[in-house]
Every structure is written in structure tokens, then in C-alpha cells.
Amino acid sequence: MPKAKKIQAPTNALPKILPSGKSDISFFEQVYDVVRQIPKGRVTSYGVIAAFLGAKSSARMVGWAMNASFTVRPKVPAHRVVNRNGMLSGKAHFVPPTLMEELLTKENIKVENNRVVDFEKKFWDPAIDLNF
DNA sequence: TTGTTGACCTCTT
DNA sequence: CAAGAGGCCAACA
Numbered sequence: 001m002p003k004a005k006k007i008q009a010p011t012n013a014l015p016k017i018l019p020s021g022k023s024d025i026s027f028f029e030q031v032y033d034v035v036r037q038i039p040k041g042r043v044t045s046y047g048v049i050a051a052f053l054g055a056k057s058s059a060r061m062v063g064w065a066m067n068a069s070f071t072v073r074p075k076v077p078a079h080r081v082v083n084r085n086g087m088l089s090g091k092a093h094f095v096p097p098t099l100m101e102e103l104l105t106k107e108n109i110k111v112e113n114n115r116v117v118d119f120e121k122k123f124w125d126p127a128i129d130l131n132f
Numbered sequence: 133t134t135g136t137t138g139a140c141c142t143c144t145t
Numbered sequence: 146c147a148a149g150a151g152g153c154c155a156a157c158a
Contacts, residue, residue: 046141
């Protein structure tokens with residue numbers, strides 16, 4: 001389960017402007033920006049974030065971003081991100097593994113069987129409250 | 133440099 | 146309805 005692997009923040013985690021002027025900031029950094037703005041007491045999913053950033057099929061990358069999020073500052077509320085079904089798939093990656101559930105509980109989000117209760121009500125869509 | 137591995141999602145059998 | 150496969154792309158061995 002928790003392999004306790006050390007993961008470094010992506011080398012291109014900082015805003016980066018390419019000579020071609022094509023790309024502005026890295027995918028990872030965009031993910032962090034979105035996650036940081038998740039309102040307290042709300043949750044969202046990997047896929048939605050990916051889709052919001054224009055990488056619909058890159059939900060896995062959001063997962064990787066979360067994996068490295070612990071090494072990134074300012075801190076990212078990774079516990080507010082769950083999978084499509086509202087399940088705490090990343091729970092095992094927290095230290096301790098119970099931390100994710102605890103943090104959510106503190107924010108009035110009930111968790112049962114590794115799943116967020118009333119997920120649809122707590123769900124937060126970046127496309128709604130965020131204007132890019 | 134190539135191959136494997138994901139905190140996922142969706143479409144297809 | 147359940148299970149499998151493909152796709153995405155960065156990090157690692």
C-alpha cells in the first residue's frame with residue numbers, strides 16, 4: 001500500500017514561459033492552483049480537474065500531481081480531491097493513512113467506507129466558481 | 133533509452 | 146451488470 005516513496009516536486013513546477021511563448025505554466029502547477037482554491041468543506045475529483053484544465057483524459061496526471069503535492073509549497077489540500085465515485089482512493093498515501101479522513105471530518109465532510117457521504121452535495125466544480 | 137508504473141476515467145466486451 | 150482494455154503523460158529503474 002503506502003510504498004512511502006520519496007517523490008520530488010516536478011522540476012517545472014514553477015511558472016515557466018517558453019521562448020515560443022506557447023506554454024505558460026506546467027500542468028502540475030495548474031492542478032495545484034485549482035486544488036488550492038477548493039472551498040473548505042467541499043470536494044472535487046481528479047477527472048474534473050483534468051477536464052477543466054483541458055486534459056480530459058489525463059486524470060492520472062492529477063493523481064501524480066497530488067502525489068508530489070506534499071513537497072510543494074504553499075501546501076495543497078489534497079484531501080479534498082477524491083475519485084469520480086467520491087471514494088478516498090488516495091487515503092493510503094497520507095501519513096498517517098487516517099489523516100485524509102480526519103481532515104475531511106474536520107471540515108464537516110462525513111466519510112463512510114472510504115467514501116464521502118453526500119458526495120454530490122459536497123462536490124465542487126472548478127468550472128463553476130472559477131473563471132479562467 | 134526503453135519499459136514499467138500509477139491517489140483515474142471511459143468505452144467496450 | 147461485471148470485468149477488461151486503452152489512453153493519458155510524468156517519474157523512475
